[in-house]
Amino acid sequence: MKSNRHVPLIKPSDAKSWSLCARRVWLDNKGDFELSPIEDEFEQLIVELGLAHEQTVLHQLSGTMVVHTATSPEDTQRLIAEGVPVIYQAQLLDNENGFIGYPDFLILHENGEYQPADAKLSLNEEKKEIQVQLGFYRRMLGSQLPAIVFLGDGEQALIGDEANAITNQFVTEMRELLANDEEPAVRYSHSKCRACPYYAHCKPAFEAKEELSLLYGVQGRAAMGLENEGINTITQLSATDPNSIPDIPYLKGNEKKQRAVFQAKAYLTDEIFQLSPVTLPEGQWVHFDIEDNPLTGSGEKHVYLWGFLVPDYSHDSFEYVWTNNGSEDKQGWLQFLSQIEQYRQQYPDLILAHYSSHERSTIRSYAQRYDMEDNETVAYLLGDDSPLFDLQKPVLDSLVLPLQGYGLKDICKHRDLVNFQWQDDDSGSQWSVVQFNRFLAETNLQTKANLKTEILSYNRDDVTATRRLEEWLRTNFLT
Numbered sequence: 001m002k003s004n005r006h007v008p009l010i011k012p013s014d015a016k017s018w019s020l021c022a023r024r025v026w027l028d029n030k031g032d033f034e035l036s037p038i039e040d041e042f043e044q045l046i047v048e049l050g051l052a053h054e055q056t057v058l059h060q061l062s063g064t065m066v067v068h069t070a071t072s073p074e075d076t077q078r079l080i081a082e083g084v085p086v087i088y089q090a091q092l093l094d095n096e097n098g099f100i101g102y103p104d105f106l107i108l109h110e111n112g113e114y115q116p117a118d119a120k121l122s123l124n125e126e127k128k129e130i131q132v133q134l135g136f137y138r139r140m141l142g143s144q145l146p147a148i149v150f151l152g153d154g155e156q157a158l159i160g161d162e163a164n165a166i167t168n169q170f171v172t173e174m175r176e177l178l179a180n181d182e183e184p185a186v187r188y189s190h191s192k193c194r195a196c197p198y199y200a201h202c203k204p205a206f207e208a209k210e211e212l213s214l215l216y217g218v219q220g221r222a223a224m225g226l227e228n229e230g231i232n233t234i235t236q237l238s239a240t241d242p243n244s245i246p247d248i249p250y251l252k253g254n255e256k257k258q259r260a261v262f263q264a265k266a267y268l269t270d271e272i273f274q275l276s277p278v279t280l281p282e283g284q285w286v287h288f289d290i291e292d293n294p295l296t297g298s299g300e301k302h303v304y305l306w307g308f309l310v311p312d313y314s315h316d317s318f319e320y321v322w323t324n325n326g327s328e329d330k331q332g333w334l335q336f337l338s339q340i341e342q343y344r345q346q347y348p349d350l351i352l353a354h355y356s357s358h359e360r361s362t363i364r365s366y367a368q369r370y371d372m373e374d375n376e377t378v379a380y381l382l383g384d385d386s387p388l389f390d391l392q393k394p395v396l397d398s399l400v401l402p403l404q405g406y407g408l409k410d411i412c413k414h415r416d417l418v419n420f421q422w423q424d425d426d427s428g429s430q431w432s433v434v435q436f437n438r439f440l441a442e443t444n445l446q447t448k449a450n451l452k453t454e455i456l457s458y459n460r461d462d463v464t465a466t467r468r469l470e471e472w473l474r475t476n477f478l479t
């Protein structure tokens with residue numbers, strides 16, 4: 001890979017990569033990679049929905065104002081000089097500072113200044129990046145007016161001086177990064193790296209040097225602290241007495257140090273380490289998993305599927321609450337509560353097993369959304385004697401596994417661990433969101449029914465996986 005000698009222009013669309021990883025944004029600008037067009041269907045869906053939303057906003061603005069589409073930076077300057085009401089697809093170029101920006105709209109304010117505006121589906125997921133992007137446009141325009149965000153639910157948000165600090169940080173860091181011809185040294189982050197287009201470029205180098213942050217639970221600052229103690233590789237860590245490691249950031253206390261050493265051993269040998277007895281609650285287990293759509297106009301996640309695997313846990317023991325679209329959101333929630341009441345009657349010692357905190361936090365947010373925190377079923381679900389049981393907890397508390405992430409699929413798909421395989425190998429929560437959005441857009445009833453069947457099948461696999469995980473824990477680790 002060669003580096004380019006010229007310094008690329010700083011553009012606000014770098015904000016997303018910049019917020020994730022310094023090397024990623026450097027490679028975006030100075031790397032010599034031919035990245036293929038977006039293959040990730042979920043990312044593609046976000047782009048499509050974003051473009052559709054931008055067209056909706058354009059249509060609305062065109063209904064009340066004259067909109068001119070800019071064709072170049074010079075054309076944008078000409079339209080600004082003319083004082084046209086709205087400039088669509090504006091192109092702002094500042095060669096002196098090395099900036100280029102493409103605000104969706106520039107809207108003429110009554111004080112004669114132009115106000116930058118972008119169409120964004122919601123502010124929930126990428127608030128930092130959006131603040132940088134809009135703050136950058138304000139900086140380029142030298143505008144005191146707040147920038148406008150046209151949201152998917154028809155509301156508008158304003159971004160003003162509160163975004164200046166993070167925008168300036170972005171500019172300063174980007175200048176430093178882009179002036180450097182060396183690929184920046186960074187740490188491995190499992191959640192960020194495995195979703196990154198440069199994974200195949202970076203991962204082998206991390207592995208070759210046995211980078212400590214490859215280990216689950218060893219974050220960048222902990223890895224740096226270990227290196228300061230002369231522990232530079234996974235092999236060295238695996239051979240270290242945990243009691244000899246001093247407290248370092250994010251690795252304080254004997255338990256964490258012991259875990260880190262076991263995690264290093266597990267990485268090298270594929271061994272499993274049990275730290276403490278696994279305990280599982282007694283009762284009648286029902287396995288539970290939800291599928292939700294974050295790509296809504298309101299920015300509030302819509303749960304389109306509440307799925308359950310009930311005794312006798314066979315293929316036909318899958319039950320669910322389904323909604324056809326976001327307008328059935330409350331109806332689905334109420335049906336879910338009524339389903340819970342049915343299980344509660346049927347199984348007085350109900351254990352509602354799920355994996356990770358997502359199900360519990362979603363129930364809490366739905367109770368708030370519909371002002372139902374005092375509802376009896378909600379109180380039953382979230383109270384002191386809650387039937388909800390997070391199966392990830394005994395795994396994280398008691399086991400060290402030869403894994404880099406402790407997600408349900410990480411554990412269940414591993415051939416030497418639970419070894420449960422999903423029917424569709426490509427399926428996943430983002431896959432399910434893509435299928436549901438196809439379901440929403442589909443007009444052919446048969447195709448729509450097929451999509452629903454696929455989503456249900458995936459959710460059935462999810463709850464079956466938690467059942468298999470329960471069995472695996474009972475068989476191997478129960479005291």
Ligand code: SF4
Pocket residue numbers: 020021022023024027186187188189192193194196197198199200202203
């Ligand atoms: S794979 Fe990881 S380290 Fe490499 S650029 Fe992507 S996020 Fe950064």
